[in-house]
Amino acid sequence: MPNISRYVDISEVDKEAKKDYIDRHSPFITCASSAKAGEKFAVNVRMGNEYSHPDDTDHYIKSIQLFNGTTLLAEANFVAGALGGTGAKGQAEVTFNVVPSGSKMRLTALSYCTKHGLWECDPVEVSVTE
Amino acid sequence: MPNISRYVDISEVDKEAKKDYIDRHSPFITCASSAKAGEKFAVNVRMGNEYSHPDDTDHYIKSIQLFNGTTLLAEANFVAGALGGTGAKGQAEVTFNVVPSGSKMRLTALSYCTKHGLWECDPVEVSVTE
Amino acid sequence: MPNISRYVDISEVDKEAKKDYIDRHSPFITCASSAKAGEKFAVNVRMGNEYSHPDDTDHYIKSIQLFNGTTLLAEANFVAGALGGTGAKGQAEVTFNVVPSGSKMRLTALSYCTKHGLWECDPVEVSVTE
Amino acid sequence: MPNISRYVDISEVDKEAKKDYIDRHSPFITCASSAKAGEKFAVNVRMGNEYSHPDDTDHYIKSIQLFNGTTLLAEANFVAGALGGTGAKGQAEVTFNVVPSGSKMRLTALSYCTKHGLWECDPVEVSVTE
Numbered sequence: 001m002p003n004i005s006r007y008v009d010i011s012e013v014d015k016e017a018k019k020d021y022i023d024r025h026s027p028f029i030t031c032a033s034s035a036k037a038g039e040k041f042a043v044n045v046r047m048g049n050e051y052s053h054p055d056d057t058d059h060y061i062k063s064i065q066l067f068n069g070t071t072l073l074a075e076a077n078f079v080a081g082a083l084g085g086t087g088a089k090g091q092a093e094v095t096f097n098v099v100p101s102g103s104k105m106r107l108t109a110l111s112y113c114t115k116h117g118l119w120e121c122d123p124v125e126v127s128v129t130e
Numbered sequence: 131m132p133n134i135s136r137y138v139d140i141s142e143v144d145k146e147a148k149k150d151y152i153d154r155h156s157p158f159i160t161c162a163s164s165a166k167a168g169e170k171f172a173v174n175v176r177m178g179n180e181y182s183h184p185d186d187t188d189h190y191i192k193s194i195q196l197f198n199g200t201t202l203l204a205e206a207n208f209v210a211g212a213l214g215g216t217g218a219k220g221q222a223e224v225t226f227n228v229v230p231s232g233s234k235m236r237l238t239a240l241s242y243c244t245k246h247g248l249w250e251c252d253p254v255e256v257s258v259t260e
Numbered sequence: 261m262p263n264i265s266r267y268v269d270i271s272e273v274d275k276e277a278k279k280d281y282i283d284r285h286s287p288f289i290t291c292a293s294s295a296k297a298g299e300k301f302a303v304n305v306r307m308g309n310e311y312s313h314p315d316d317t318d319h320y321i322k323s324i325q326l327f328n329g330t331t332l333l334a335e336a337n338f339v340a341g342a343l344g345g346t347g348a349k350g351q352a353e354v355t356f357n358v359v360p361s362g363s364k365m366r367l368t369a370l371s372y373c374t375k376h377g378l379w380e381c382d383p384v385e386v387s388v389t390e
Numbered sequence: 391m392p393n394i395s396r397y398v399d400i401s402e403v404d405k406e407a408k409k410d411y412i413d414r415h416s417p418f419i420t421c422a423s424s425a426k427a428g429e430k431f432a433v434n435v436r437m438g439n440e441y442s443h444p445d446d447t448d449h450y451i452k453s454i455q456l457f458n459g460t461t462l463l464a465e466a467n468f469v470a471g472a473l474g475g476t477g478a479k480g481q482a483e484v485t486f487n488v489v490p491s492g493s494k495m496r497l498t499a500l501s502y503c504t505k506h507g508l509w510e511c512d513p514v515e516v517s518v519t520e
Contacts, residue, residue: 003200004134038344040353055359057447057470062202070133070247072192073342076354077335077467079504080447084298084359093300094336095355099315099344114469117200168474170483185489187317187340205467206484207337209374210317212463214428214489223430224466225485229445229474244339263460264394322462330393330507332452377460 004110004118010050024051024091025119027064027109034127035100041126044095045076045109052089055080058114061092065110073098073107080114100128134240134248140180154181154221155249157194157239164257165230171256174225175206175239182219185210188244191222195240203228203237210244230258264370264378270310284311284351285379287324287369294387295360301386304355305336305369312349315340318374321352325370333358333367340374360388394500394508400440414441414481415509417454417499424517425490431516434485435466435499442479445470448504451482455500463488470504490518 007026010019027045035041045064047053053061060080066073076094083090092111105126111119137156140149157175165171175194177183183191190210196203206224213220222241235256241249267286270279288309295301305324307313313321320340326333336354343350352371365386371379397416400409417435425431435454437443443451450470456463466484473480482501495516501509 038348040343040350062469072242072244072339074339074354075337076356077337079332079334079452082333082358083300085361088298088359090300090359093357094334096336097353098342099348099350101345112202114202168478170473170480192339202469203472204469204484206486207465207467209322209462209464212488213430215491218428218489220430220489223487224464226466227483228472229478229480231475332502332504372462374462 004120005116007119007121020051021116024048024053025111025113025116027111027119027121029066029107029109029121029124031107031124031126033125034129035105037101037128037130038099040097041100042095042097043107044093045111046091046093047111048091052091053113055083055088055090056086057081060114061111062114063112064092064094066096066098067108067110068098068105100126103128134250135246137249137251150181151246154178154183155241155243155246157241157249157251159196159237159239159251159254161237161254161256163255164259165235167231167258167260168229170227171230172225172227173237174223175241176221176223177241178221182221183243185213185218185220186216187211190244191241192244193242194222194224196226196228197238197240198228198235230256233258264380265376267379267381280311281376284308284313285371285373285376287371287379287381289326289367289369289381289384291367291384291386293385294389295365297361297388297390298359300357301360302355302357303367304353305371306351306353307371308351312351313373315343315348315350316346317341320374321371322374323372324352324354326356326358327368327370328358328365360386363388394510395506397509397511410441411506414438414443415501415503415506417501417509417511419456419497419499419511419514421497421514421516423515424519425495427491427518427520428489430487431490432485432487433497434483435501436481436483437501438481442481443503445473445478445480446476447471450504451501452504453502454482454484456486456488457498457500458488458495490516493518 030044057080074096160174187210290304317340334356420434447470455465
């Protein structure tokens with residue numbers, strides 16, 4: 001089963017290696033807390049907050065998917081080497097632009113590491129105003 | 131959170147509509163129970179066993195991913211209309227070919243419906259012989 | 261053959277409908293003209309410069325791929341509805357971040373419209389400094 | 391510009407290395423020459439007819455797309471390692487299933503090698519009968 005790992009607050013994690021492991025595999029969503037219906041709204045997703053992930057050919061971040069609730073909004077696919085290549089580390093990052101409708105969005109990101117599988121972040125709520 | 135629905139045995143489900151709902155959204159893996167290391171091995175994944183899914187532009191099966199444990203092996207993306215289009219129903223289906231290594235595979239499929247989100251099937255174990 | 265349409269300067273096109281058709285289907289790359297080797301470099305790709313594209317379920321921009329020469333760097337996939345849905349128009353847009361190496365990049369974007377196929381823009385040259 | 395290489399008949403190519411290079415990068419479509427409207431129709435695409443392609447982490451076949459004319463029907467994405475991994479060679483292969491409408495299909499496959507870019511095969515015509 002493609003188990004999905006979830007972010008846990010690394011300030012409550014003791015071991016440095018585990019902090020690094022969790023942080024670099026977790027997608028972090030940055031966006032405004034409210035959006036206007038019908039207008040373009042930028043959503044940035046970056047892998048890792050304090051740590052960086054390898055960009056090796058056999059170990060890299062392959063994709064980031066952005067969901068609103070259970071609905072896929074957009075997806076970015078990366079190739080090994082685009083963040084510096086073997087030996088380098090980086091934070092895969094993409095900015096999507098969506099036009100919201102409804103009264104709120106509940107955004108989550110789901111990422112895939114070629115060695116450590118699927119990871120998701122906590123949902124980010126965005127209110128949508130007319 | 132992009133919740134993942136899992137297949138449940140529809141013979142234990144009472145309502146016809148619910149049987150249909152579960153079955154048509156579930157990926158079914160068909161493959162041999164053992165594979166030879168280093169040789170190509172066919173894995174068929176089909177959406178629905180007894181039921182079919184709409185192929186409407188706003189409601190269709192968008193993707194099927196094949197995992198071995200937590201590792202993505204291959205992925206197929208479909209477009210609306212390739213199974214007959216609006217008003218038609220069909221079973222999205224793909225046959226992947228993988229070359230196994232190790233002593234066994236634990237295959238799962240993860241599919242995405244544009245209206246009803248992510249679904250996965252129970253893992254299928256395949257022994258790998260030299 | 262999946263024919264690829266190329267952008268032509270719409271100021272040299274007479275008919276308004278044709279200007280609109282070409283512009284809304286063409287990816288436009290916006291980025292700095294020089295980048296630092298080993299540092300993250302933002303590349304924005306937006307569909308349409310002066311015009312917008314429908315976001316109908318049977319007619320929308322499905323993907324944008326970013327190439328450096330013949331090498332794929334990253335790819336974004338969109339779903340119908342994320343730019344306002346049926347009846348709305350919008351400009352699909354994504355910002356990728358890549359870490360350049362070598363002495364220059366030659367960036368091109370290749371997009372896909374579900375009704376009007378593949379489109380590409382003219383290459384954008386970026387010098388890479390140490 | 392993401393240049394697209396096209397298959398050329400390797401029986402007319404002199405050098406063995408060039409035969410190998412062209413053949414292993416070219417998608418080959420295998421399907422029946424006629425299909426029934428409204429019924430599922432299998433289309434197999436395999437990379438290479440007589441030769442095989444590396445499956446190294448920095449050099450592998452990443453995707454196969456199936457077009458009908460200019461319309462994308464389906465797409466398969468592969469990961470390095472699924473055909474035996476570093477040092478091994480294989481022929482990436484997928485069988486799609488589409489339900490045709492209209493009176494004919496004109497199928498082409500477009501593949502992507504992470505080192506040698508985009509490749510396409512000659513169109514295969516399929517008549518569609520009621």
